[in-house]
Amino acid sequence: MLETVANIQKVCKSYYLGKVEIKALKQVSLQVPSGSFTFIVGKSGSGKSTLLNLLGAIDIPTSGYIEINGVKLSGLNDNSLSDFRGESIGHIFQNFNLIPVLNLYENIEYPLLLQNIPKKERKFTVNEFIEATGLSGLEKHLPSELSGGQMQRVAIARALVKKPSIVLADEPTANLDSVTGGEIISLMLDMKKQYRTAFVFSTHDKEILKEADDIYTLVDGTMEDSYDK
């Protein structure tokens, strides 16, 4: 049986604009198994980013709860939550979010620096991921000297370098052409097999859904779990 990495139970999230309540998520539940690809699809404004932000401990639910690796996020204080996020959760952003003044090597090394991993071990792990993502030879390049596909590879290496059990990717192929997008998905597929990482994606991109283990559809903040591939 597959182990559950993330357990989301009856999560609601409301935003308030003045006195107006926007119910971005309504009673959303799902389980994410380890070593799987879970896709969240839905129109713009349906709540995909909100769900990923809650799952990534960037924001907190209005009600309901989220467990990652059996740890209830609502039970952690700010410090423990940020440590937990640093160790257990990887993020891949649509616009890559690389640090412009750091070169490729340093961008990938950064999460390990934050965790005070010793230099020798950092070097070993960073090189492992540079190789795994096909970026060898580009270590000294700044983000501005890389293509979109290369930047997304760096973002993937940076998310995976701490070997998190879950990686969240909000529309990871949205800013890439379809060939590069396909390459990026197949790279993540390799990573999922090699490291048994669970990936949760939000996407508009129908092309990449064929690799999904589970697909969930959000409609106006409500989860509909059936989807015909």
Ligand SMILES: Nc1ncnc2c1ncn2[C@@H]1O[C@H](COP(=O)(O)OP(=O)(O)O)[C@@H](O)[C@H]1O
């Ligand atoms: N910070 C915010 N403040 C107010 N409303 C927000 C905020 N973030 C998202 N929303 C609203 O919540 C709903 C879901 O948004 P979002 O999760 O970004 O959807 P998606 O990623 O599917 O496009 C939308 O109606 C959006 O306008």
Ligand SMILES: [Mg+2]
């Ligand atoms: Mg979004």
